[in-house]
Amino acid sequence: xxxxxxxxxxxxxxxxxxxxxxxxxxxxxxxxxxxxxxxxxxxxxxxxxxxxxxxxxxxxxxxxxxxxxxxxxxxxxxxxxxxxxxxxxxxxxxxxxxxxxxxxxxxxxxxxxxxxxxxxxxxxxxxxxxxxxxxxxxxxxxxxxxxxxxxxxxxxxxxxxxxxxxxxxxxxxxxxxxxxxxxxxxxxx
Numbered sequence: 119x120x121x122x123x124x125x126x127x128x129x130x131x132x133x134x135x136x137x138x139x140x141x142x143x144x145x146x147x148x149x150x151x152x153x154x155x156x157x158x159x160x161x162x163x164x165x166x167x168x169x170x171x172x173x174x175x176x177x178x179x180x181x182x183x184x185x186x187x188x189x190x191x192x193x194x195x196x197x198x199x200x201x202x203x204x205x206x207x208x209x210x211x212x213x214x215x216x217x218x219x220x221x222x223x224x225x226x227x228x229x230x231x232x233x234x235x236x237x238x239x240x241x242x243x244x245x246x247x248x249x250x251x252x253x254x255x256x257x258x259x260x261x262x263x264x265x266x267x268x269x270x271x272x273x274x275x276x277x278x279x280x281x282x283x284x285x286x287x288x289x290x291x292x293x294x295x296x297x298x299x300x301x302x303x304x305x306x307x
Contacts, residue, residue, distance in 0.1 A: 133183065136160040137250075140170040140189035140201050141217075146239075150188070153243065157250070159185075167196040171204055178208050186250075188237075191218035191225055199228060215249055217241060 137154060141147040142165050151161045162184075164170035170189070177184055187205045189198035202214050216229060219239035229236045235249055 134158060134160050135185040136162065136183065138162050138164065138170070138173065138177075138184050138187045138189075138205070140164045140167070140187070140193065140198055142166060142190060142193050146190075154250075157247070159250070164201075167193050167198070167200050170201045174201075174204055174208050184209060184212070186213040186215075188215050188217060188246075191216050191222070192220060197225075199225075202232075202234060213249070213252065 135158075137159055139147055139150050139161050141150065141163065144165070147163045147165070151163060154161045162173065164173050176182075187202065187209075189201045189205075191198045193201075198216050198218075202216060205212070205214055215235040215237060216225070217237040217239055218225065226236065228234075237246060237249075
């Protein structure tokens with residue numbers, strides 16, 4: 119008897135959504151896994167960038183379905199941005215987010231440029247729940263997406279402005295002159 123000949127096939131169970139968590143602190147990872155489980159989501163956990171990249175290769179190889187990624191920014195072997203980029207290449211169109219306990223302007227610019235949510239630790243669970251409750255993402259085909267590193271320079275400038283101000287636009291001081299502050303609140307020297 120084959121599977122096709124089964125006279126009373128059981129309907130397939132509804133697939134639960136699955137989130138990949140990349141977090142080097144076991145306490146935080148276990149807490150998130152338990153919290154997600156209580157909300158009906160499964161999770162898989164990687165503790166480093168290397169482990170997460172290996173897990174991504176395995177997920178792709180076995181054609182597993184994963185529904186999103188939540189990665190810590192500071193990991194022992196690299197930043198979570200590396201995992202986010204690899205995840206976006208393998209699973210384009212699926213939700214990704216980073217979490218961190220640190221304030222880093224470069225990270226803030228990077229997540230803003232890529233449209234990625236950034237959650238601050240300690241995590242605000244209602245904020246995380248709103249992200250999870252967002253509309254389910256549809257994976258894009260690999261051909262229908264841009265590379266994750268493709269950010270037009272004009273878009274980046276619109277995000278961060280011209281900071282620091284370009285020195286190329288300033289006139290150099292004349293030989294022998296004193297350089298004074300351009301701040302009108304400071305007294306002239």
